[in-house]
Amino acid sequence: MQLLIAVLRGQPDLAAGLQRYLGALLTARDHSFLYAESGILANTGFFSELRHRLGNRVLPPVLDPRFLRDLLDEVFDEDDDATWLAHITPELWQALLDVLACADSTLHHIRLELGEALRILACRLAALGLEPDMVRYYPALVEYGSPFLAQQREMEQVIADLQQRNGDAQAVAIDSAHADVLLDQCRDVLARIRRQSRDAGAAVKLTWHLTRAEQIIERMHTMLGLLKPAEATPRVTAAMQFLIELVRAEARRNSVRDLVSGVTDLLSMQVTEHASKTGEHYVARDRSEFFAMFRKAAGAGVIVAFMAIIKMFITSLHLPPLWEALGYSLNYGLGFVLVHVLGFTIATKQPAMTAATLAAALDPRKGSAGALDELVETIAQVSRTQIIAIAGNVLLALIVSCAIAFAWPLVFGAPLIGTEKAGHLLHDLHPLLSLAIPHAAIAGVCLFLSGLISGYYDNKAIYNRVPDRLRRVKWLRRLLGERRLDGLAVYIEHNLGALAGNLSFGFMLGCMGTIGFLLGLPLDIRHVTFGAANLAYGSQALGFQVYWVDALAVSAGVLLIGLTNLAVSFSLALRVALKSRRVHLAGVRALPGMVLRRFWQRPRDFFWPPAE
Incomplete structure (x- = not known):
């Protein structure tokens, strides 16, 4: 120039x-x-x-x-x-x-x-x-x-x-x-x-x-x-x-x-905002909420134990790939919907919701120091909530699955599964001899996507005024009556997102293996609660005669599957939630040090709620 x-x-x-x-x-x-x-x-x-x-x-x-x-x-x-x-x-x-x-x-x-x-x-x-x-x-x-x-x-x-x-x-x-x-x-x-x-x-x-x-x-x-x-x-x-x-x-x-x-900034903000409101229900702030979370997770573990049996039954039918995928999807989807309707909770679905709650604690409209202090406290609450929820899911899935496996021959005169199938179930949980960890990461992505879908439909229910439009459906009014229809509309207003998220999550899990088969890729899913149920069914079928090294490896595999489920879904959800709120990571550089100091001072808070 x-x-x-x-x-x-x-x-x-x-x-x-x-x-x-x-x-x-x-x-x-x-x-x-x-x-x-x-x-x-x-x-x-x-x-x-x-x-x-x-x-x-x-x-x-x-x-x-x-x-x-x-x-x-x-x-x-x-x-x-x-x-x-x-x-x-x-x-x-x-x-x-x-x-x-x-x-x-x-x-x-x-x-x-x-x-x-x-x-x-x-x-x-x-x-x-x-x-x-x-x-x-x-x-x-x-x-x-x-x-x-x-x-x-x-x-x-x-x-x-x-x-x-x-x-x-x-x-x-x-x-x-x-x-x-x-x-x-x-x-x-x-x-x-x-x-x-x-x-x-x-x-x-x-x-x-x-x-x-x-x-x-x-x-x-x-x-x-x-x-x-x-x-x-x-x-x-x-x-x-x-x-x-x-x-x-x-x-x-x-x-x-x-x-x-x-x-899509406003829409993503709405999706994560509704997800954060849902995530608040997955944070145990006191001991009453802590034990309530265990009971909810335990109920889900019982249902998953039966869902694992239904999945094995569908597999034994050797259906064509499309119908097999549909059977798996309906089993997962309707099972997860039943878990929600009964008020139970799947531990691995929580990170996609709690990540939005953590991002809400970093809202730029709040003071930076106060926001970080609040976030440290929320992280401690989320940590212990995740631990007790996973414990409820896994423990009850193990106990109920073992009970079913022992009772099955007494009722039907034959074992639930054969030794070959049992070996296959345990092999799929081995962290080194199988693709259990990559498949758990795929399940984590599905968990993240189901969280977005849940928030999207919660937003859609409000934006499109779905409850008010339901009340105007004449045949529903004649079928249910005014009072029941109003109750249905209120339920849909507060649960449409959760129902859509659970159903879509089930279909993603059910179709993943078939998609891998059609594409010639080793795609599949591993979920910690189903892994615990399969561990119980496989071990019982073998009469618990498993070499201790293999038993230890398979048990570690279930633990690693759970950690991978949580880590992948949580990191993806947190990234989207932070981006939607325009929170820059540079502004939270002091957070890891604050969390470590809190853990050093009061480690028990990350595992057990303090006194009332």
Whole structure:
């Protein structure tokens, strides 16, 4: 840049030629769509935009010589162009503009194009203010004077004033103060809608509208600032920042990652928020809750012992792969739903919920010191809750499975399983001679996904008002009566997510082996509670005549399967929860040391609740 400025200063004819060329280039192209669309979500919707971006990555669009936006794509065609542009100082930009001495006609054309872009954005913002999803959360938009409509009328006055002066911003100061105030009022409405959506649910469509409206308001503020009279250097700085913003936006124009992460933030926040509310029920704060958790986990262990028998029965039928996968899925899914309906709990499902609870303790709105102290206490509570829940699941699964295996021959006259099947069950639990640990990690991923599904359907139940819509189903009202239907609606409101999460988790577990078979990959699942049940059935079938080294290895395998289930699901869930709340790990670097100090001072709290 310094060399270019020196050459142009030394050869005025070259400077004049470059100035004429740039002036002709800028005045011949349409600017408005660059200013009004670059870096702003389209009005097509999330999934249409996703398909559009994927298509453009495969086949780039044709450049149109009529638009400045396409010229920007042609000139700044590297992803890092915005980076080196940002390193050029405002003084160098000012020196370049001084030596080029842009003609007034070019500057007037740019200002008029800014005005046209403002008109486009004002109309689009007004239309967004009338979207049904926005009005639903903020009825005042149609009941009273809407700032979205008012800003459009005010912007027309600003644009008319600009056009009367032929784009000369220095002739008379542009009176855009009222327009700025109305835009700020629009931003306040969007903030209120975001807050209300935390309680009333959110959807991708609503998030799309909110994000797009916020981007439009920010762009309009920027362009109004460029049209106001200002000192030369601050104006150049603002203009160059705007140029860099446009270049960066065009470089990321077809980025799928930016689209997904930028639009789904509110929805992911809602999913993890509902998951954290559910996770609060999985944290034992005192001894009464601690022993209650053991009883719930013990009940689930009893049911899993019978689910393991049903799975072995389905396996013995040697069904075709599709029907076998369906049988496994229904066994797992309906079994987990029964566990939830009866008020029991599966220990490995807790991390996906408690991770969101831990992330909630790190909410940026709380003080950092208080948040970390609260988080350390929550970690201690979660630790002992997980331990007692796993103990309840595993102990009861072992005891009930052994009891069933001993009673089976007495009732049916034959052993439950043969020695060959018993050896196969124990081999699948061996941490070194089988893929038990990788398969446990796959089960951990399924646990994480089921937690997301649970939070998603809890959010969906609120956003789509499922309970209220159930009460309007006439045949259900005739079948159940008003009182029972109301009870069903209340139950669905509080349990739809858990039912959907448990059922989907069961289907993921049931289909994983068949998917591996179809793909020719060693895919399968290992779950600690089912592993404990299989350990009991296999050992009893062999008359507990297992070499002590193998018995120790298989028992360790069950323990490692449980740890892997918990570690994988918890780490994935915590990462999503922290990201949704925009919590940076750099802000919690002191956390490991605080947890270690707490463990050193009071280790018992991590395993046993303190006195009341």
